[in-house]
Amino acid sequence: MKLPKPVSRLIESLERLPGIGPKSAQRLAFHLLHFPEHELQKFADSLVGLKTGTRLCSKCKNVSELEVCNICDDSSRNTREIVVVTTPLDAFALERTGYRGHYHVLHGVIDPLNNIGPEELFIGELLDRLKTLVNETTFDKFNEAKQSDSDFDSPVEIILATSSNMEGESTALYISKLIRDQGFSKEQVKISRIARGLPVGGDIEYADQNTLQRAMEGRAVYSV
Amino acid sequence: MKLPKPVSRLIESLERLPGIGPKSAQRLAFHLLHFPEHELQKFADSLVGLKTGTRLCSKCKNVSELEVCNICDDSSRNTREIVVVTTPLDAFALERTGYRGHYHVLHGVIDPLNNIGPEELFIGELLDRLKTLVNETTFDKFNEAKQSDSDFDSPVEIILATSSNMEGESTALYISKLIRDQGFSKEQVKISRIARGLPVGGDIEYADQNTLQRAMEGRAVYSV
Numbered sequence: 001m002k003l004p005k006p007v008s009r010l011i012e013s014l015e016r017l018p019g020i021g022p023k024s025a026q027r028l029a030f031h032l033l034h035f036p037e038h039e040l041q042k043f044a045d046s047l048v049g050l051k052t053g054t055r056l057c058s059k060c061k062n063v064s065e066l067e068v069c070n071i072c073d074d075s076s077r078n079t080r081e082i083v084v085v086t087t088p089l090d091a092f093a094l095e096r097t098g099y100r101g102h103y104h105v106l107h108g109v110i111d112p113l114n115n116i117g118p119e120e121l122f123i124g125e126l127l128d129r130l131k132t133l134v135n136e137t138t139f140d141k142f143n144e145a146k147q148s149d150s151d152f153d154s155p156v157e158i159i160l161a162t163s164s165n166m167e168g169e170s171t172a173l174y175i176s177k178l179i180r181d182q183g184f185s186k187e188q189v190k191i192s193r194i195a196r197g198l199p200v201g202g203d204i205e206y207a208d209q210n211t212l213q214r215a216m217e218g219r220a221v222y223s224v
Numbered sequence: 225m226k227l228p229k230p231v232s233r234l235i236e237s238l239e240r241l242p243g244i245g246p247k248s249a250q251r252l253a254f255h256l257l258h259f260p261e262h263e264l265q266k267f268a269d270s271l272v273g274l275k276t277g278t279r280l281c282s283k284c285k286n287v288s289e290l291e292v293c294n295i296c297d298d299s300s301r302n303t304r305e306i307v308v309v310t311t312p313l314d315a316f317a318l319e320r321t322g323y324r325g326h327y328h329v330l331h332g333v334i335d336p337l338n339n340i341g342p343e344e345l346f347i348g349e350l351l352d353r354l355k356t357l358v359n360e361t362t363f364d365k366f367n368e369a370k371q372s373d374s375d376f377d378s379p380v381e382i383i384l385a386t387s388s389n390m391e392g393e394s395t396a397l398y399i400s401k402l403i404r405d406q407g408f409s410k411e412q413v414k415i416s417r418i419a420r421g422l423p424v425g426g427d428i429e430y431a432d433q434n435t436l437q438r439a440m441e442g443r444a445v446y447s448v
Contacts, residue, residue, distance in 0.1 A: 006277030
């Protein structure tokens, strides 16, 4: 039995999605057959609109509708902190925690096995942002404006929030080394890495050895 | 963080698919951001084309590109057997077993809890097909054409291949009763139900009680 062309064409498209195999694609396609035509049209429009209606923010490279995204444009946020993340979804996840600093989206991790080197990611753009931020500080100090108690004395903080797997760790290591190689001192740029440890609600009994080790290493003083 | 409209619009569309929750929809949408524009356009076209390029076969109600589908149009198939299935996917699954009869797609099962009654399904159309088939037989006999050794003496067989759950079983029961109520005799229409038993490769130890009971009831003589 050959499936009708329009059905098999849609199955082919669906199969390209991550986590959707031939069986699921079939099931989805036959399910979509029951959708009214205007729903399918809406779906189709949203697919086409995805690219035409979005761009990367010129500052943080997050997905945005405007030249500069809402977050970069928000003057109430701490401009002295940049969280480096792998994907827009990661920024979105951090945003839900109520974080009020800025982001920088790499759009990937260094992954030599898949031919993704540092030049494929937005690492150069991160250094450019850093340069601007650090120059701002110097400039303000030079002018000796009454800002001695302001944030401008404190270093810029780069928080490396890549995943805790091999690619994520090596990307974090690469970026931190690069920042120092570019001549940014510890007084100018503080580099930190998000904590690794027991997930909240996690059982010690079921935690793997590496996680437990990290949790021990990263232990903090219990303030009682 | 508010997601860009084009992204959230696509997430909404993806969430309507069966088995795709908010998290998966998000992941898929951000994955689709990396697709080249022409790929998205192709995907969109295939969605729109799904409805505009297909219809239901006028005979068996399977999804088809033409007025009559390839299967109904295939003269090498046994026209005296109709397998009644719930969805086009079921017909597709049976087709892969090499079955060479005809199909009738109900497009659903009787499911009072979800307000799906017999009139929502293509059951009337099945009876119409049966009437035509039985009349053909009578007509041929009346003409006393030399067909005594042909298939036309044998009854039409309706094979009820609905799923083996409550809705599937009651739909099968309903249809079989309806066929007899409409005056089709056992000589004219033979009604059968696909076998229920141990799945091939299945362990007796792990089979549920109902399956085992059905497997015992449906046992066949072992020809050694």
